[in-house]
Amino acid sequence: NPLSLVLAYLLQEMPVVLYWLEHSPPVRSVNLVLHALDLPVEYVDVDLYKQDQLSPWYLKLNPLHTVPLIDDDGFILWESRAIMTYLVSKYGKNDSLYPKDIQKRAIVDQRLHYSNDVFYVVGELTQGIAFRQKAPTPELLEKIKEAQENIEKLLTGNKYIAGDSLTVADYSFITLVDLIEVYSPPKNKFPLTKEWFERCKLNMKYFDKANKKGADTVVNKVKKFLGQS
Template sequence: MSSVSVSADRMVEVYLDLLSQPCRAVHILLNCTKIPHRVRTVALRRGENRSPDFTKLNPMQKVPVMVDDGFVLTESDAILKYLATKYDVPEHWYPRQPERRARVDEYTAWHHSNTRPHAAKVFITEVLLPAQSGSSVDEVRLIHALSQLDDTLDKLESMFLRRQPFLCGDDVTVADLLAVCELMQPLGGGRDVLQARPQLQSWRSRVQSAVGDAFDRAHTVLYALRDRRKAKL
């Protein structure tokens, strides 16, 4: 939670499950920029997103959801950009200069049909489906998922990073948060998908340095999942 002291009714409320990649991106931005906020945990594994109260808030029954003085917003991309635009945070998160802002929008548009589904598919195949069904990992499906993700990682290196330190330029943006949280997700199954990619490892380290301890705070649940799985092996 933010260390800034304000009255409770002025706090942004966010409904999150930190096992969710987009929720972690929102959590990191709120904490590293110190936007006053309150986290309402919605445990997806317990079906709390399907409760009548949450369904009234978001009929799509998905997290994250943000409520800011009665204004309800869903979708992580929209929430991140709203927060960076409305609140007094460093301008680099979502630049005002049109060309620089367009670079962030370019990545986030691409993200939702590339980085997000391809990294998530590895986690779903290797962790979620076996846990739900009690069966072993479908190795053929996993190999296919890893191949799709490799193609995405190639494009992250060749198109977005190229000779720049962050995805959209010389400083960290909301695009980096969305991407890094997705690429961390397979770690829940003990798989570091950047292990053989030094360029992307360096980028991940730069993002971690830029956001400080907000990174590990957001990923505590994922680390715990990884450690529990390791203990069972």
């Protein structure tokens, strides 16, 4: 049916709308996955510094007032890990980024859930600096070091976070590591993490285009506050 083919083509080309703050780590993770899937994207700025996320129009979309959020042809979804697994499940040409094998998927999910714990600590530190000019506490810095050690452990015997293949778990962690290393300089103590980061840079499509500008912005902001630049 020619009409159904035309409709399918048009639906495929409809952009996914990404509500974002460019330097947010979870936003950058989603942006990297969108680029990995070669999906057309329309960006809508949500400026957390101006409290756009508390505007009535945004609270209707996301009552938890966080970014990222996507609108996929009217389907609204927030929470970066949910967004990434949804996008790969719907648009992936294969299941490599989010395996259908139930045990492989369970490992990816396990790592994704842990990335949320890591983001909580990174977010506490970074939001404290960005929004409240609050210096890092020794307790949070200790948690950062623990996360650093755990990431190295996860990579022991693995090329990637959840095994020997690139998955959405890597996309969730990759945008956290640059900030982790600002708070706790690695001093060559985590060689597997360093190798993994370089491997991801090589194998994640459009890594710099989808990530670098936002990463540089937040890293430089934190470095300046900590007197590292």
